[in-house]
Amino acid sequence: MKQLGLKIIGAGYAVPARRITSEELESMMEFEKFGIRKGMSKLLSGVSDRGFAEDNEDASDYAVRAGSMALKNANLRPEDIDLLLFCAISFDFMEPATAMKVRQELGCVNANCYDVKNACNSFLTGLEIANMYIETGRAKNVLLVSGEILSRYLKLHYDDMEEIANANATFSLGDAGGAIVVTAKEIQRDEDRMRSIFKTNSEFWNDGVLWGCGTHYAHRPEMAYFQNETKQMIKTNFSRACEFYAAAMRELNIKIEDTALFIPHQITKYLTLKTCEVLGLPKERTVDLIGSNGNIGCASIPLAIAQSIEEGRITLGSGQQIAILGFGNGVSMAFVTLHV
Numbered sequence: 001m002k003q004l005g006l007k008i009i010g011a012g013y014a015v016p017a018r019r020i021t022s023e024e025l026e027s028m029m030e031f032e033k034f035g036i037r038k039g040m041s042k043l044l045s046g047v048s049d050r051g052f053a054e055d056n057e058d059a060s061d062y063a064v065r066a067g068s069m070a071l072k073n074a075n076l077r078p079e080d081i082d083l084l085l086f087c088a089i090s091f092d093f094m095e096p097a098t099a100m101k102v103r104q105e106l107g108c109v110n111a112n113c114y115d116v117k118n119a120c121n122s123f124l125t126g127l128e129i130a131n132m133y134i135e136t137g138r139a140k141n142v143l144l145v146s147g148e149i150l151s152r153y154l155k156l157h158y159d160d161m162e163e164i165a166n167a168n169a170t171f172s173l174g175d176a177g178g179a180i181v182v183t184a185k186e187i188q189r190d191e192d193r194m195r196s197i198f199k200t201n202s203e204f205w206n207d208g209v210l211w212g213c214g215t216h217y218a219h220r221p222e223m224a225y226f227q228n229e230t231k232q233m234i235k236t237n238f239s240r241a242c243e244f245y246a247a248a249m250r251e252l253n254i255k256i257e258d259t260a261l262f263i264p265h266q267i268t269k270y271l272t273l274k275t276c277e278v279l280g281l282p283k284e285r286t287v288d289l290i291g292s293n294g295n296i297g298c299a300s301i302p303l304a305i306a307q308s309i310e311e312g313r314i315t316l317g318s319g320q321q322i323a324i325l326g327f328g329n330g331v332s333m334a335f336v337t338l339h340v
């Protein structure tokens with residue numbers, strides 16, 4: 001019996017035309033009113049500029065643009081897709097699934113579709129689901145899309161310095177879309193399969209919650225903004241994540257010298273550099289998009305894949321190994337490796 005495995009055959013991305021520098025964001029937030037030195041947000045996040053969506057744009061718009069590019073690069077028609085997954089923090093509306101709108105806009109008339117939600121790990125969770133469909137023969141072609149407009153949940157007006165201090169980790173947020181197309185391929189060796197390890201630690205789920213749009217504060221607009229995790233929780237989560245990644249690399253027998261590209265979730269430049277230092281990852285083979293995109297949530301992984309293909313860092317069909325390091329609030333950790 002032949003063994004099926006997942007292969008990436010196309011990727012795409014979409015970024016806003018509107019660019020906001022960190023200095024402009026500081027002015028929008030009225031930092032000067034509190035005597036905060038210019039350049040502090042860039043210093044804290046490593047973000048020079050990022051894209052902000054226009055007021056008339058939705059998360060699905062970026063998913064559609066990225067998905068269209070991915071389909072074109074995969075040389076597939078929309079009707080070739082069997083399953084479409086919308087994987088993001090953002091969504092256009094509570095009901096129906098945003099994936100429905102994306103499916104309709106793209107014309108994926110034969111696709112089953114639904115949303116996948118797991119904080120910033122939504123895209124890798126979607127990839128795990130796609131792999132299950134492919135390995136069991138339930139789908140041949142799967143389109144995974146993400147569209148993030150996180151700027152809508154960024155608070156711009158503060159009453160005091162304490163409020164700013166409690167939100168400074170959110171100053172890196174940006175907007176973008178990303179997508180990949182994966183297909184079923186017959187594989188000869190078990191190590192050619194997509195392999196993944198996920199781990200959840202939910203005991204501190206309520207540290208750094210985005211409460212808006214949930215039933216807990218359904219009609220409290222002031223709760224619809226991102227907030228920091230506590231400083232101690234940021235340190236704890238980083239340490240916990242690095243221990244998880246190191247253990248996953250040992251369990252999956254990932255050798256740094258055999259890995260063409262490492263793609264960590266993009267939160268801040270400091271955390272990317274610190275991850276390289278702790279795990280011994282070569283900086284020249286580790287994706288760092290934060291400076292010109294900011295933290296774009298679930299869109300960071302597919303955008304990194306698409307741009308890495310565009311730049312020639314990886315080549316589809318080459319068999320190169322890539323490793324993806326995921327993290328989502330709550331917390332959810334993921335390590336995924338596959339051959340492109």
